[in-house]
Amino acid sequence: MNHNILTTHVDTSSETGLRTEEMLLNVGPQHPSTHGVFRLVVKIDGETIKEAIPVMGYLHRGTEKLAENLTYTQIIPYTDRMDYVSAMTNNYVLCHAVETMMGLEIPERAQFLRLIAMELNRVASHLVWWGTYLLDIGAMGPFLYAFRDRETILDLFNELCGARMTFNYMRVGGVKWDAPPGWIDKAKEFVQYMKKELNNYHQLVTGNEIFINRLRGIGKFDTKTALDYSLSGVMLRSTGVKWDLRKDEPYCIYDRFEFDVPTATEGDCMARYHLRMAEIEQSLRILEQALEQFPSEGEVMGKVPRVIRPPAGEAYVRIESPRGEIGCYIASQGKDKPWRLKFRRPSFTNLQILPKLLQGENLANMVAILGSIDIVLGEVDC
Amino acid sequence: MSDEKRKPTPEEKAAAAAEARAKAEALRKLREQEAQVSQEASPVEASQEPQEKASAPEAKPVSEMTPEEKAAAKKAAAAEAIAKAKAAKEAKEAAEAEAPVAEQQSEAVATSAKPVSEMTPEEKAAAKKAAAAEALAKAKAAKEAKEAAENGANSASDADAKAKAAAAAKAKAAAAAAAKAKAAREAGGDESGDDDAKAKAAAAAKAKAAAAAAAKAKAAQATGDETPAEEAPKAPSKNQPYLDKYVSRISEAFGQEVIEASYINELSKEVPTLTIQNERWHQVAQFLRDDEQLSFEYLSDLHGVDYEDRLEVYYHFYSYKNRQSLAVKVKTSREESKVASVMDLWHGANWNERETFDLLGIHFPGHKDLRRILLPDDWVGYPLRKDYVQYDEEV
Numbered sequence: 001m002n003h004n005i006l007t008t009h010v011d012t013s014s015e016t017g018l019r020t021e022e023m024l025l026n027v028g029p030q031h032p033s034t035h036g037v038f039r040l041v042v043k044i045d046g047e048t049i050k051e052a053i054p055v056m057g058y059l060h061r062g063t064e065k066l067a068e069n070l071t072y073t074q075i076i077p078y079t080d081r082m083d084y085v086s087a088m089t090n091n092y093v094l095c096h097a098v099e100t101m102m103g104l105e106i107p108e109r110a111q112f113l114r115l116i117a118m119e120l121n122r123v124a125s126h127l128v129w130w131g132t133y134l135l136d137i138g139a140m141g142p143f144l145y146a147f148r149d150r151e152t153i154l155d156l157f158n159e160l161c162g163a164r165m166t167f168n169y170m171r172v173g174g175v176k177w178d179a180p181p182g183w184i185d186k187a188k189e190f191v192q193y194m195k196k197e198l199n200n201y202h203q204l205v206t207g208n209e210i211f212i213n214r215l216r217g218i219g220k221f222d223t224k225t226a227l228d229y230s231l232s233g234v235m236l237r238s239t240g241v242k243w244d245l246r247k248d249e250p251y252c253i254y255d256r257f258e259f260d261v262p263t264a265t266e267g268d269c270m271a272r273y274h275l276r277m278a279e280i281e282q283s284l285r286i287l288e289q290a291l292e293q294f295p296s297e298g299e300v301m302g303k304v305p306r307v308i309r310p311p312a313g314e315a316y317v318r319i320e321s322p323r324g325e326i327g328c329y330i331a332s333q334g335k336d337k338p339w340r341l342k343f344r345r346p347s348f349t350n351l352q353i354l355p356k357l358l359q360g361e362n363l364a365n366m367v368a369i370l371g372s373i374d375i376v377l378g379e380v381d382c
Numbered sequence: 383m384s385d386e387k388r389k390p391t392p393e394e395k396a397a398a399a400a401e402a403r404a405k406a407e408a409l410r411k412l413r414e415q416e417a418q419v420s421q422e423a424s425p426v427e428a429s430q431e432p433q434e435k436a437s438a439p440e441a442k443p444v445s446e447m448t449p450e451e452k453a454a455a456k457k458a459a460a461a462e463a464i465a466k467a468k469a470a471k472e473a474k475e476a477a478e479a480e481a482p483v484a485e486q487q488s489e490a491v492a493t494s495a496k497p498v499s500e501m502t503p504e505e506k507a508a509a510k511k512a513a514a515a516e517a518l519a520k521a522k523a524a525k526e527a528k529e530a531a532e533n534g535a536n537s538a539s540d541a542d543a544k545a546k547a548a549a550a551a552k553a554k555a556a557a558a559a560a561a562k563a564k565a566a567r568e569a570g571g572d573e574s575g576d577d578d579a580k581a582k583a584a585a586a587a588k589a590k591a592a593a594a595a596a597a598k599a600k601a602a603q604a605t606g607d608e609t610p611a612e613e614a615p616k617a618p619s620k621n622q623p624y625l626d627k628y629v630s631r632i633s634e635a636f637g638q639e640v641i642e643a644s645y646i647n648e649l650s651k652e653v654p655t656l657t658i659q660n661e662r663w664h665q666v667a668q669f670l671r672d673d674e675q676l677s678f679e680y681l682s683d684l685h686g687v688d689y690e691d692r693l694e695v696y697y698h699f700y701s702y703k704n705r706q707s708l709a710v711k712v713k714t715s716r717e718e719s720k721v722a723s724v725m726d727l728w729h730g731a732n733w734n735e736r737e738t739f740d741l742l743g744i745h746f747p748g749h750k751d752l753r754r755i756l757l758p759d760d761w762v763g764y765p766l767r768k769d770y771v772q773y774d775e776e777v
């Protein structure tokens with residue numbers, strides 16, 4: 001790769017006699033389509049991208065370093081701020097790692113609450129993606145619908161744990177708060193509403209010809225490339241790999257519910273769009289069953305030692321976040337603070353393929369491709 | 383971004399880096415010396431010692447020490463004594479929890495302490511001073527032992543425990559060591575002797591250095607006795623056949639010596655874990671990916687860990703074909719950290735290796751574009767190293 005990005009090539013021997021010149025275009029860090037503070041230096045020749053160089057780290061807060069001086073419970077709020085669009089899964093992955101090391105039993109009711117929270121959050125996350133993605137490629141309307149419905153989920157979360165986005169809801173051994181009276185019914189109501197509303201979404205957008213033409217065949221890659229680049233989640237499933245950690249390495253209580261893992265074979269932006277929409281449907285399906293089977297009573301916190309000290313050793317667990325495979329590695333020395341904590345962030349890993357996808361692509365497709373990866377910068381930079 | 387900022391000249395940077403390194407070195411020395419100092423004690427010491435350590439980077443023979451340095455050494459020794467007392471308390475807690483932890487503690491105490499014969503006069507003097515601190519700890523231990531005994535079922539064991547605690551507190555080194563070894567055994571094996579064990583462990587943990595060393599040997603023996611008994615009833619992991627397969631495939635291709643260790647990591651969902659020899663890592667990695675029976679085509683995670691005496695890179699692989707996970711660790715030294723890049727095998731390693739380089743300073747020869755990724759290019763030092771000292775040109 002070219003280290004000095006400031007060198008451009010001037011072509012004076014063009015057949016037409018026209019003098020063409022490569023140009024550097026700086027996208028971001030403050031650019032709405034980067035969904036955060038992400039900078040992309042693109043070298044363009046006319047409208048064709050010659051090279052794209054991602055520059056990141058603007059949101060790097062050193063979470064992993066900070067965590068080394070915090071107790072496990074104190075780290076949980078930091079996970080909220082990584083993938084702030086889907087904080088519940090982040091909460092869970094940390095707790096899950098500690099619980100795996102300590103071999104803790106989680107009470108039934110807490111398991112259900114966790115699962116419901118995670119799946120609601122997955123729907124909310126995909127709604128944010130849906131709204132902003134369409135905003136990126138020029139449709140203002142869908143954003144308003146998506147954020148209206150997402151707000152209902154955030155209100156539910158607000159009732160559950162007192163926060164709209166930075167939940168700090170889960171704890172090692174269970175969850176912090178039990179569902180308030182009537183909450184389950186409200187959630188049930190939302191699921192039924194959302195199932196119907198999803199049809200409207202499709203009517204509004206999915207069949208639109210302009211929309212289809214902008215996405216079909218764009219940002220294409222195959223299974224081999226996806227595996228080579230360590231892609232996960234929808235990015236991987238869009239190439240035909242039927243792989244979902246909820247199904248294939250079940251955690252929490254996912255093995256009790258019926259749901260499908262939607263896959264596609266095209267590997268383009270359109271496939272990824274369809275998969276995310278199908279995932280909302282599957283999440284609603286899981287939610288419907290979980291809310292129906294929700295235990296009427298029980299503890300929400302398991303028996304946990306006063307001071308959480310995982311045994312000396314190391315563990316790596318991974319779960320399915322809306323963006324892909326989120327992993328948590330803990331090296332413990334038997335103390336109440338981790339020796340080393342590392343998050344495998346799907347946004348960071350999935351973003352790696354961007355320069356490859358953009359090479360030779362039309363500049364107008366850049367936003368469509370970047371959006372289809374579905375990144376959250378808080379997670380990329382950690 | 384940093385590009386727009388005034389960039390420090392290479393000389394400035396070098397000087398700053400050297401300074402940071404010197405600080406880091408001093409810090410590392412400090413850490414090594416008091417490996418056993420507990421968290422509460424360390425801040426106190428840390429604030430006292432950095433300048434002293436920095437001024438005397440190499441351990442000087444006592445005869446060469448200035449009066450100030452001697453005083454400093456004494457101070458340090460006194461702090462160490464407090465730390466020991468603390469460690470003793472921890473050892474007691476650990477003994478309560480479970481035997482293996484107790485053994486670790488006792489080992490740690492033993493390794494941190496010097497045999498008496500090697501002590502300099504100053505250290506001996508300091509040790510005397512330390513006795514004062516120890517006396518305090520002993521008194522506490524006696525009290526704790528009493529409390530523990532009070533919890534016991536009958537008065538006979540109560541009196542027994544008290545007597546033993548008192549005796550143990552006064553005991554000479556050897557006696558304490560024996561008590562400790564016994565405590566270690568009892569804590570693991572016999573729950574009825576729990577209270578006794580607590581008292582003894584508390585007392586024993588305060589033993590002198592030599593005694594601790596003896597205790598270590600005995601504790602090690604005790605472990606030796608216990609391990610087979612513990613593991614015998616446990617069924618082998620469901621992943622054991624996979625681990626055996628990986629080990630045999632790799633040793634067939636490269637010889638036994640490339641696998642430094644292989645085990646099932648119980649804490650991490652029983653993932654088969656291999657430690658591979660650093661020099662042969664790239665070949666083995668290629669084999670892991672390309673071999674028919676292994677075919678780990680997916681790199682899930684790659685990151686580094688600083689263990690203070692070494693750096694380690696941790697890989698988590700997955701084979702979609704065989705539906706199997708594998709964890710691999712490769713060790714490298716802290717001074718010249720080098721682990722072959724696997725970017726040419728799994729492209730997904732690209733940014734992860736850059737991140738590891740950025741935060742831990744591990745070099746990946748073979749990586750095409752190894753530069754910082756999260757931090758600015760002119761950042762000094764590697765933040766995730768345990769001896770990292772922040773260099774800030776603004777301050």
